[in-house]
Every structure is written in C-alpha cells, then in structure tokens.
Amino acid sequence: MKTETLRARLLEVQLDLVNHRERSVIVLLTGHAVTHKGRLVNELNHWLENRHTEVHALGPSSEERERPYWWRFWRRIPDRGRIGIFIHGWYGDALFARAERRLSPGAFRDRLAEIRAFEAELAAEGVVLLKLWMDIGRHEQRRHLEALQQDPVRAWQLSDTDWQRHLQHAAIGALGSEMREATAADHAPWRRLDFRDRPAQLRRVGALLHETLVAPPAPPRAMPEAVPDEALAAPSIRHADPRVPAPMKKASYAARLVDAQGRLAINAREVARRRIPVVLAFEGLDAAGKGGGIHRVTEALDARQYRVHRIAAPSDEELALPWAWRFWRRLPADGRIAIFDRSWYGRVLVERVEGLAPEAAWRRAFAEIREFERQLLAHGAVLGKLFLAISQEEQLRRFEARAATPHKRHKLTDEDWRNRERWGDYATAIDEMFARTQAPGAEWALIACDDKRQARLAVLEEVNRRLELRLASPP
C-alpha cells in the first residue's frame, strides 16, 4: 500500500471511530531510551485528525500522588471515539523502578498482574489497545547518545537518565521481554519496533493501527472468574434474620450513640492526621435505612473531611468511558473520607437483576471489583462495605408508612414496589456478591436493620471497627 493510501485509510477508520463513539483507542509506546519515541508520536499524531487525539507523557501531580496508583491512568482514559497516545504509560514506572532495583522481583510481578487486569478491563469495555516496544541495540544506542551529545542543536534533549538507561541496557531488555510476555494478549498485543527500521517506523505503526482498528474486536481474555474464598466466611442474606427480639429503648440508644459518634470523631481525626484515605460503600435493600445510617456517620465527621457520593444513573460523560471510571473519579485524597450511597456494586445488583448489564459484564465485574478494592487497600486505604438488610414484613410496613406520610411520599417509587416483587432474584444476586467479593480487608458487614436504633449503632460500630483496625497497624 502506498504511504498516501495508508494515511487516507487510517484517517477514514479514525472518522468511523469518531462517528460511532463505541470504542476508544490507546496506543502505548515504551522501551529503550533514545529511540525517538517523542518524534514517532508526533508523526503519528500528524497523520491522525488531532482534534480527536490526546498525548500523555506526564509525571504525577500532587493530586495524583494522593490517590491510589491507578487513578492517574484512569483519569486519562480517552472517551469513546478518541485516541489516546501514552508514552511509557503504566509500563515505565515498573520497568525502570525494577531496573534500578527500587522494586523487588515480587513487586514487579504483582505490578504486571495489575497491568493484565487493567488492560483486560479496558478491552472488555471497548478500549482498543496497541502496545509498542521500542528496541535498539546497545552499541547503536551508545553511538546515538554520543552523536546527540555532540550535536549543539539537540544536545539539550539528553539527560543523565538516558545515560543511566544505557548502562542498564541489558537489564531493561531482559525485563522488557518478561514484561511483554506477561502482558501480551489478543486484546492488548505487543509489537516490537527496531530502531534500525526507523525510516519505515511511522508507516509500520500506521499500518498496525489501521489493522487493529479494522479487525473485529478481539474477545477480551476473560479474567479468571472471582472465586469465593472458602476460608473466608461470607454473610448470606437468605440465612440472615434482620428481625429483633426486642427494640432498643430510646435512652439507652441516645447514650450509646453519643459514645459511638465520639469514638468516630476521634478516629476520623487520626485518619486525617495520618493521611489515610477512607472509602465507605453503603448498599442495602430499599427502605433499610441507608440514608439514616450515613447521616449518623457524617454527624460525627468534620464536613471538610468527607463527601457523600450518591450513585445514580451515569452522566453522558460517564457513559463515554468504562463503567468503573465513575468510581475512580470519586476516590478520596489521602486523609479524606468518601462515602458512597450505593456504589460499584450496582453492577452485580440492580444492573444484573434488571438486565441493564449483559451477563458477561456483570460476571466479570466480580473480578474487576476485587482488583479495584485490592488497589485501594494497597494504597493504604480503609475500605468499609456495609449492606443494610430488613425483613420483608418490616419493608412492607415502612413502604406503607411512607405512602401515608406526605413529606415522605417522594421517597417511595414504583421501582421500590417492583424490586420488592423480585425479592428472590435480589437475594440470589446479593448472596453471590457477598461470596465472590469477600476478601481480606474488604469484608462485608451485613447489618440487620429491622430496629432502626440498633441498625444505626451497628453501622457506627462497623465503621469504627474498620478505622481502628487500620489505626492499630503500624503507619
């Protein structure tokens, strides 16, 4: 194919991409130093319609450092219809940190596993990935470095890092192989570009990108399904009994509430001081009292420290990105508390039961959620997952009370009655969710809510327990 023809065809498929807004594309370049990555990116970007491309090659900002590692990449995922070009992307850190021995072999392999999970999730959500490894021989790299150093016009492009990476040429080469092998997939293939073929590189990349875009989407390599951990007992809503033998007396409740909120205030202040981020996910049956529970928690907190995120239907900007993006964007900075009023579990609850997500999507969500929560914990966050349950009798009583009280009527919708009829389906979904997403540090608390007072104290107790567990561990 002539270069001009290739270029025209590439533009054509890009326009298709823009017009359909179904998929987005990530082209990622990494590899050896002084391989003219920047120049290649520039050339490729000129071939494309650059109103629909974006190039990322950034060090982390203070906002990024204060959030789980992957936040910095999630926030840069291109919208459907757009092409994002990443220099080093999520490979550079791992590769160079390992080459410089700032990362242990085990930590390096863990990072590769994270990368696999991240890319599998992107691919499943319609992100097309093309990864390029920029290769150069050691002698050639040295010749090239020396030439650059002597070129008065371009010597400024060189840094000490380039020389350091030259000295580590063998290590980077070996680590690169290991990395590519561990992260190659049909949905995220690696291509090697040799520096000696430089004049033909742009054509090669253009052809690869064209080929990637016209090929039918590769079936994403399914993440291994999240298997329930037999050693971890998960709660079960079918076997739980949210009824209470005796309701709690008001006076006794008031005293215990003050006590629990006082403890929470102290814990929260310590969490702020030690810059520990806290993520609380509230799920529950309709009318179980999520709002009331959250309110008792926030009453004890400084309003500057927390934010409540009510998760409802996604905005159009959220729909243009993988589903998990809207939870990533709301993660708290270190020392802050994000309270989710409904959460990322919507995918395996309402979206599953109401058929809003295809089965493949909610099935893989279990593994995606486990990985998401693991990353929060790895960043040092406290994670609380609370499920508020009530018995069917109590729910009916509350619905009827709502219907009868003018200023509460807006809280009751047709949907609530519909959900109630699907009790069995919800119970199945809830119990599978418990079993498949129960993990160390990410355990579910199933809270019996038939008695509001006991429920609210139990919510506070669970939040305090989580915070104290973390605060008791060394900083």
Next chain:
Amino acid sequence: MKTETLRARLLEVQLDLVNHRERSVIVLLTGHAVTHKGRLVNELNHWLENRHTEVHALGPSSEERERPYWWRFWRRIPDRGRIGIFIHGWYGDALFARAERRLSPGAFRDRLAEIRAFEAELAAEGVVLLKLWMDIGRHEQRRHLEALQQDPVRAWQLSDTDWQRHLQHAAIGALGSEMREATAADHAPWRRLDFRDRPAQLRRVGALLHETLVAPPAPPRAMPEAVPDEALAAPSIRHADPRVPAPMKKASYAARLVDAQGRLAINAREVARRRIPVVLAFEGLDAAGKGGGIHRVTEALDARQYRVHRIAAPSDEELALPWAWRFWRRLPADGRIAIFDRSWYGRVLVERVEGLAPEAAWRRAFAEIREFERQLLAHGAVLGKLFLAISQEEQLRRFEARAATPHKRHKLTDEDWRNRERWGDYATAIDEMFARTQAPGAEWALIACDDKRQARLAVLEEVNRRLELRLASPP
C-alpha cells in the same frame, strides 16, 4: 418559627432545589479567626441533606497553582441542585495577603473587582450566593484564644496563624468592611454573624439560607457592558476583503512554511521551558479553513505539549454548570498549549444568531469574556484569537467542491447552507464581537483565507508574533 419547623422547611426547599436542578447554591463563610467557622459549617451541613452538599476548605494543589488563579474555584462550583459551602473561598487569600502586606492596596482592589465580576457571572447563571462575615471583638478573641490554649483536648486546633490574625484584628476588621462594601450586591449579599450570638448562629444561618432560597432570584447586577475601546482599532469583517490579487505559488509557500514552522517549534520549546501557558482560540466562517490552519500549527509542535479542544454541544455535566465552566476546565497547565477549535466566542456568534442564548446572556458575555481573558493574561498566559474569513464567492466554491468530493461530503451539513443565508446577521455579530472584545494582549487577528496558502502562513505568523511578543518581555 420553632427550630424544628425551620429545619423541616429548609430541608423542603433543599429538596425543591435538588428536584428542579435549575439553581445551585454557594454559602461562603469568612472573617476573623477563632470564630468557630468549622463548627458552624458542620452544624449547617447536618441540617441539610448532605448527599447534595459539598464543603470546600482547601489549599491549592500543584495542578491548581499551574493554572490561572480562578481555576481552583471554577472547578469547585456546585452542579445545579447542589449546595457548596466554602470556608474563606475566594475571600481568604485577598484578605489575609493584604493584612500581611503581601498584596498592595491596588492589587487588593483589583482582586475585589475580580470577585465582583465572578459573583455577578455566577448569579446570572443561576448560582445563588450567601456570604457570611464571622465577627468577634478583639478582647473576646484573645480570651477565647487563651482558653483554647489551656484546654488539653482542643489546644491542637490552634495554630500560629490564629495568633497572628489576632494581632492583625484591627486590620482584618477594616479590610473586611472595605471588602464587604465593595462586593455586596442583591445577588450576593453579606450577612454579619457576631460571635456573641453563637448559640443562635445556626438558627440564623438556617433562616438566612431559607430566606435566600425562597426569595425570587435577585436580578443580577449587570456587569457594566463591555464598551469598545476607541483607542484600539478592531478589525471588521464587513470592511475586510478576504480575496487575494494573486494566489501564492507552491514552491514559495513550501519554503516559507518550513521557515514559519521552524520558528514556531523554537518558540514553543522556549514557552515550555519558561512554563508560559498558551491559549489559542480559532474562530471563523464555515469552510474558511480552521482545521487546516490548526493542523499547520500543530505540525510544528511536540504532541506532548498541546491539546486541541473541539468545542461542540455541551455535555450534560457541562449543562449543570455556568456556561464558562467548560472553557475553564480545559485551560492548559503552565508551559502547555491549548488550541480551541471554536471557543467561548460561540456564545456571541452562533448562540446569538441562532437564538440559542437569550439576548441578556450573550450581551453580558462580552464583559464576561473580557474578564476571562484578562485573568488568563494576568496569570502570564499568551492569548491568540484568530478569526478566519473567506469571501462569499469562495465559500460557495468550497461548499460545492465538498459536495462533489465523496470523502469530503461529511464536512458539509445543512447547517452550513443555513448559516450562509444568514450572512448579514453573522457579519453584525462578528463585528460587534471584534469591537467589544478587543483589548490589550487580547487583540483579534482577522485572517483573509481565500487563498489557503497565504491563510496558513498568516495563521503561523500570528501565532509566532504572539509568542515572540511574550518571550521578548522579561520573565
């Protein structure tokens, strides 16, 4: 009104706010130190449904410091339906910097003028403002500071800053008066809260907020209309002649293009080195060649340095915020280049001519735009505003050529033909835009585009000129 009744009514109007999603609310507290601002905010926040509130009391992040001053506030404006509570907000910096003499009296007054403009713009866009000045006598402040210092449980709340502000009590009081007088408006009233009335403060704030929310929206005090600056010659599309006596030869074009792009590459690198942000706004008649012009600019740039923002219909997240938000969110960090393919001028062009914005909205936009651009320049940005014009004959030729060329047909829409019929209306809008938004450092370049080659060179020439003007000035 009993406290419980007030509380219930406040919740009721908040629910109205949430359900209508027409207005948002900002409650801002500032004033003297040790007036229990934090506690009051907490109490108020508990009175409200805090799934729809957010509290802001933050120092600037590195991302914020790298952008024009007002970016940090624009990004925190609450969505329609929500209430944002700001501690100090945009008043603290000015007040304390002036008290500590880090800000000159003139700079302080300038900041107050910026605040007036900012609040008028918010109010006109449906943001309800309530500003609270927290007062305390000097002796009482001292007593309170000493008591706090001796209280083992709360002494940690005190900082050196509190003592420093105590020493500046008189200055802060006087500056506060000046500040309130300069920024009070029906749409953004100040209320004074005296520390001695503390027990009643929450009730007072609740009542004020309730009153503010049930009152009919105050007509925003119109910003003085942006008057054309007679001393600055503005271009005129009615008097321009975009035709060319002789088209430019290809060989001569090629040489000059290489030259201009080479200069641009050098200028852009220097801009990055000196961390100067660059904002380029491209406007123009249909088929005048905006895309081609932008492309010739980006060809000379490192793809890591710039981003092209194509401004089309707003997203639903953008519609939930004042119209200028979608330009603020796209401003470049220091050293980077944002290229707007259509821009904030849409409001006084297409939105005006097609009746998409009411007359009051596009009329005030002239002043809002001037203020926006002034703030960019005050941050040290380079601003380029390019308007690409073609003659009606040439436009017709290009439309017909597009219609006849299969792979260009998608570029021609019914809207293009409709716009063409409204030539006179557009010319009026364009000339008024030129006259009212011509300002020092923010001058328009009207570029004759009947000959594509000359047009592209003129675009490059204008961008280079802008950058070189800035680079020639001392850092």
